[in-house]
Amino acid sequence: MVLNFEMDKVKTELERIRPKRVLVQLPEGIKQKALDIQGVIEDLGIEVIFSGETCWGACSIATYEAKSLGVDLIVHFGHAQFIKSDFPILYIEVRDELDLIPILKRSLEKIKDYKNIGLSYSIQHRHDLDMIVKFYKDNGHVVTVTDKKGYAAFSGHVIGCEFGGLKTIQNQVDAYIIIGNRFHSMGAALAVEKPVFLVDVYNDQVTEMKGVRDKIIRQRIVSIEKFKDAKKVGVIMEVKPGQKFGSPKFIVDKLKKAGKEVIVITMDEITPDKIMNFYDIEAFVELACPRIAIDDFAKYTKTIITYKEALVATGDRSMDEAIKNGFI
Ligand code: SF4
Structure with missing residues (x-):
């Protein structure tokens, strides 16, 4: 990787916007650049705070932190705009200038x-x-x-x-x-x-x-079937503005109609240790990043499925349709 943090663009944009205080978000792989970035922004007379929360994608927009801290702008590195936000955000994509x-x-x-x-x-x-x-x-x-x-x-x-x-x-x-x-x-x-x-x-x-496709499809079908058997289930909503996949009310109603006891849980980030504490809940639907259930299922001791997969479990979507759309 030969990363170009586009600091000229950062300077130009900050000189144009003139914020007093900014919250900087860096993806996990580039958090080690915080001091360099701080130096450039502070030279413009702007106060800098770094978000230490995880930033896996452009969906991880730290608007709650930003509002709570009273900053004027979020400077989000490493991703392009994902959703419209009610808070000002400067996206800096970061170029990899490696010779391809x-x-x-x-x-x-x-x-x-x-x-x-x-x-x-x-x-x-x-x-x-x-x-x-x-x-x-x-x-x-x-x-x-x-x-x-x-x-x-x-x-x-x-x-x-x-x-x-x-x-x-x-x-x-x-x-x-x-x-x-x-x-x-x-x-x-x-x-x-x-x-x-x-x-x-x-x-x-x-x-x-x-081979990846067939392996994941087999695994997802097993998870959906296990979820169908669960009597007590949790529906997990994330609070990140970009991680809202599906309607909580719709799926809760459907699951209740299917005879399940349901609780709704909110998290700022879903992790295996957090859901472990809900020890009497047998399986979970996550309405955050669908890749948590698909890619990280092995990290969870209990079944975890995506919103679209839950619709298969309730009979509101066919398995063929879910497979065709990659369960997302
Ligand atoms: S929701 Fe997941 S896959 Fe989509 S941008 Fe965010 S981290 Fe990436």
């Missing part, structure tokens, strides 16, 4: 049987999009950049809970390439029915996500 050509060259052998490719990237590679498209075209491929759909901020932009842009081009492509990390490509492999290749710039590998 060597790994793109290595990807050619893996995708040689697929002429038409769909292309997505994680936000740190947006500035390289034209170069990547040209590279694959020059090497004989027809490239379709995925559509801007739902939570995606740009055409081609992939995030872990939004694969609508990949789905809309599914009939035009033979395979997908994801420039980014395993998290995004795993979600993509689950959401589409064509081969997905990860150009993993962080581990310097090109990997076909073959």
